[in-house]
Amino acid sequence: MPKISHKGAAMPASPIRKLVPYSDAAKKKGVNVYHLNIGQPDLETPALFWDKLKNLDIKVLEYCPSNGIASYREKFAGYYNNIGIKVDASNFMITEGASEALSFVMMSCIDEGDEIIIPEPMYANYIGFASAGNIIVKPISTSIENGFALPPIADFEKAITPKTKAILICNPNNPTGYFYSKEELLTLRKICLQHDLYLFVDEVYREFLYSGTPFFSALNLEGMDEHVVVFDSISKRFSACGARIGAIVTRNKQVLEASLKFGQMRLSPPSLGQIAGEDLFDLGKDYYDGVIAEYQKRRDTVIGLLNKIPGVKCPNPGGAFYAVAELPVNDTDKFCQWMLESFSYQGATVMMAPASGFYSTTGAGKNQVRIAYVLKSEDLTKAIQCLEEGLKTYAKKQLEPANAE
Amino acid sequence: MPKISHKGAAMPASPIRKLVPYSDAAKKKGVNVYHLNIGQPDLETPALFWDKLKNLDIKVLEYCPSNGIASYREKFAGYYNNIGIKVDASNFMITEGASEALSFVMMSCIDEGDEIIIPEPMYANYIGFASAGNIIVKPISTSIENGFALPPIADFEKAITPKTKAILICNPNNPTGYFYSKEELLTLRKICLQHDLYLFVDEVYREFLYSGTPFFSALNLEGMDEHVVVFDSISKRFSACGARIGAIVTRNKQVLEASLKFGQMRLSPPSLGQIAGEDLFDLGKDYYDGVIAEYQKRRDTVIGLLNKIPGVKCPNPGGAFYAVAELPVNDTDKFCQWMLESFSYQGATVMMAPASGFYSTTGAGKNQVRIAYVLKSEDLTKAIQCLEEGLKTYAKKQLEPANAE
Numbered sequence: 001m002p003k004i005s006h007k008g009a010a011m012p013a014s015p016i017r018k019l020v021p022y023s024d025a026a027k028k029k030g031v032n033v034y035h036l037n038i039g040q041p042d043l044e045t046p047a048l049f050w051d052k053l054k055n056l057d058i059k060v061l062e063y064c065p066s067n068g069i070a071s072y073r074e075k076f077a078g079y080y081n082n083i084g085i086k087v088d089a090s091n092f093m094i095t096e097g098a099s100e101a102l103s104f105v106m107m108s109c110i111d112e113g114d115e116i117i118i119p120e121p122m123y124a125n126y127i128g129f130a131s132a133g134n135i136i137v138k139p140i141s142t143s144i145e146n147g148f149a150l151p152p153i154a155d156f157e158k159a160i161t162p163k164t165k166a167i168l169i170c171n172p173n174n175p176t177g178y179f180y181s182k183e184e185l186l187t188l189r190k191i192c193l194q195h196d197l198y199l200f201v202d203e204v205y206r207e208f209l210y211s212g213t214p215f216f217s218a219l220n221l222e223g224m225d226e227h228v229v230v231f232d233s234i235s236k237r238f239s240a241c242g243a244r245i246g247a248i249v250t251r252n253k254q255v256l257e258a259s260l261k262f263g264q265m266r267l268s269p270p271s272l273g274q275i276a277g278e279d280l281f282d283l284g285k286d287y288y289d290g291v292i293a294e295y296q297k298r299r300d301t302v303i304g305l306l307n308k309i310p311g312v313k314c315p316n317p318g319g320a321f322y323a324v325a326e327l328p329v330n331d332t333d334k335f336c337q338w339m340l341e342s343f344s345y346q347g348a349t350v351m352m353a354p355a356s357g358f359y360s361t362t363g364a365g366k367n368q369v370r371i372a373y374v375l376k377s378e379d380l381t382k383a384i385q386c387l388e389e390g391l392k393t394y395a396k397k398q399l400e401p402a403n404a405e
Numbered sequence: 406m407p408k409i410s411h412k413g414a415a416m417p418a419s420p421i422r423k424l425v426p427y428s429d430a431a432k433k434k435g436v437n438v439y440h441l442n443i444g445q446p447d448l449e450t451p452a453l454f455w456d457k458l459k460n461l462d463i464k465v466l467e468y469c470p471s472n473g474i475a476s477y478r479e480k481f482a483g484y485y486n487n488i489g490i491k492v493d494a495s496n497f498m499i500t501e502g503a504s505e506a507l508s509f510v511m512m513s514c515i516d517e518g519d520e521i522i523i524p525e526p527m528y529a530n531y532i533g534f535a536s537a538g539n540i541i542v543k544p545i546s547t548s549i550e551n552g553f554a555l556p557p558i559a560d561f562e563k564a565i566t567p568k569t570k571a572i573l574i575c576n577p578n579n580p581t582g583y584f585y586s587k588e589e590l591l592t593l594r595k596i597c598l599q600h601d602l603y604l605f606v607d608e609v610y611r612e613f614l615y616s617g618t619p620f621f622s623a624l625n626l627e628g629m630d631e632h633v634v635v636f637d638s639i640s641k642r643f644s645a646c647g648a649r650i651g652a653i654v655t656r657n658k659q660v661l662e663a664s665l666k667f668g669q670m671r672l673s674p675p676s677l678g679q680i681a682g683e684d685l686f687d688l689g690k691d692y693y694d695g696v697i698a699e700y701q702k703r704r705d706t707v708i709g710l711l712n713k714i715p716g717v718k719c720p721n722p723g724g725a726f727y728a729v730a731e732l733p734v735n736d737t738d739k740f741c742q743w744m745l746e747s748f749s750y751q752g753a754t755v756m757m758a759p760a761s762g763f764y765s766t767t768g769a770g771k772n773q774v775r776i777a778y779v780l781k782s783e784d785l786t787k788a789i790q791c792l793e794e795g796l797k798t799y800a801k802k803q804l805e806p807a808n809a810e
Contacts, residue, residue, distance in 0.1 A: 008513035054458070063445055269649070273675065
């Protein structure tokens with residue numbers, strides 16, 4: 001029997017999805033599972049999208065250009081112009097979600113064995129994309145104590161080697177919800193210019209901000225046109241995760257050209273999501289205000305409740321719809337599995353993503369979880385209450401001699 | 406300015422799409438371009454698909470499971486059962502086109518520096534997927550003289566090294582249209598069992614057969630459950646290329662598990678194409694008979710006309726909707742570009758894919774093109790007539806001293 005590759009064996013399973021068999025089993029037993037594990041918004045995809053689908057007048061569902069439908073790229077660029085970023089359609093390559101954008105850009109810019117610096121905890125799939133390309137992730141620790149702010153410049157200097165090609169951040173951050181300030185971006189600019197590094201910024205959550213401070217895009221950093229590559233997606237902005245439409249946005253033509261060759265290899269991104277999604281960029285302030293108000297309410301609910309649970313600590317996130325919380329347990333991989341396998345409260349349990357998978361450093365984040373606040377406030381309230389009860393029961397169980405590990 | 410990676414620089418541009426800027430320029434000049442370069446069928450996507458989209462009752466376009474929607478996998482398996490292949494939904498992983506299926510399986514089974522044997526000419530993107538994974542393609546030559554049949558077993562034996570992990574064929578073949586016989590598959594079975602190799606078979610064109618001989622799927626090879634991985638797609642079968650829905654089909658659970666980790670990394674395949682496409686598997690004999698009759702007519706038109714042109718040689722393909730033709734020119738890369746840049750006949754020109762990109766061996770196939778017969782017979786007739794005129798003009802041009810190369 002032929003063996004699978006070392007790369008296949010080494011690929012990490014997604015911490016967001018690896019517990020799915022346990023949640024499926026819980027559901028089969030009739031337990032209601034609150035999904036705080038995945039950033040799947042429950043907000044409705046705007047009616048514009050569905051209306052467009054219902055009124056399609058197409059006979060053949062064709063491939064689109066490898067870099068995306070031209071009119072879609074133009075609309076996308078228009079949205080950027082409206083938020084004060086000067087780009088045009090030629091700066092965009094449409095991809096199958098931001099996932100593919102990250103994958104293509106990493107392969108286009110970083111060779112096997114070369115390094116990328118990413119503050120941790122980091123979006124787990126960054127580790128996967130790097131692993132698929134045999135790229136070395138050099139994590140820089142951030143701390144729950146200061147809300148996961150950008151580490152001091154000295155930490156970056158220490159991590160940079162001749163093999164370092166890029167720094168990657170997610171702003172606002174998945175999984176921590178941390179919202180990087182303009183000053184922090186200027187710090188990164190300085191480091192990248194000094195060491196001639198790419199600055200990759202995942203800005204898919206840029207609308208989801210709760211502090212009143214305006215967003216500062218890496219694309220507006222001066223003198224960084226060749227350095228900055230931004231990743232974007234309509235998944236969260238328009239609750240359209242299943243469309244699988246993302247984008248690479250950069251003024252660096254070489255990066256776009258190399259990425260396009262990877263894009264030609266897979267022929268084209270999905271056509272339907274672009275065709276139906278084009279008009280979503282026309283949505284104005286009303287749409288965004290409504291969405292942000294809803295997420296802010298949820299954030300306030302969930303963070304407030306979490307910090308009332310004895311032993312739980314969770315910084316107040318400035319953006320996105322995630323938070324990383326510290327729990328009074330030794331190993332959240334075991335705890336999260338236990339919550340699904342062995343616990344329910346009032347007929348329900350909670351699924352969270354163990355934070356260990358968001359750390360590249362082995363053993364880090366073992367007592368943390370990522371929580372996505374993508375449910376209605378009432379459900380979030382019940383979910384956090386369920387978590388609190390779970391923690392109580394788990395603590396008792398840990399005291400029983402038979403369960404000592 | 407940071408540099409792109411060696412991998413990015415080394416990625417080949419798609420021979421199918423690299424001439425797009427020239428065809429765009431021709432169209433801007435008002436020239437009608439017959440697209441024989443790409444397997445984009447002009448047949449209508451079945452009405453079932455569009456009807457489903459028009460009647461969707463969904464509020465949120467969610468991610469689907471990383472291995473695809475369960476009901477879709479069940480329907481897909483049902484279609485396999487109907488054509489005599491015993492598999493169930495658990496043998497499927499839904500992917501973003503067959504492209505992603507190939508990419509995930511190559512990475513799951515073959516490490517950097519290890520080898521895969523592929524008869525050439527081969528589907529150009531196989532070279533791209535291998536290049537992205539730093540996998541070495543070991544081509545085995547097939548010959549236009551015998552219609553690109555499977556090479557003798559001795560050629561495989563010569564190519565196998567301790568680093569060889571898999572053999573990959575496309576049946577019926579893209580780009581040659583060659584339809585592999587059951588006997589040829591049994592030969593491959595013998596080699597794979599003897600050397601413990603994977604047998605990867607791209608069967609996306611399995612319905613498009615014109616010889617009357619029934620299709621023999623690699624999944625029906627005895628004792629090969631752990632060796633065989635099949636790639637599939639709805640793109641060609643249902644003229645739904647833009648849906649980007651493909652599949653990995655195998656009984657090897659380890660390959661599915663490793664591929665799923667790559668699948669989790671990109672979260673999910675597109676939901677819309679699965680939701681709208683589910684019922685297409687209910688289409689019966691009438692649908693397939695109609696499609697096959699149409700392609701057979703086109704094949705007969707295009708192959709008949711090609712072989713009447715002086716100096717052109719084109720074997721009669723047994724399946725798919727491609728043919729590789731030898732032209733009386735030295736370099737089809739230059740000729741195909743010239744056809745778009747400098748030639749028109751009755752207001753039109755022809756875009757073909759230079760065959761060099763379908764060969765892994767440098768310099769091979771320089772006088773060949775791939776032709777996709779995906780247009781109506783009337784248009785194909787005009788296109789081949791245009792090609793004939795182009796060849797005449799090009800031959801004259803070559804005789805002019807100023808154009809000597």
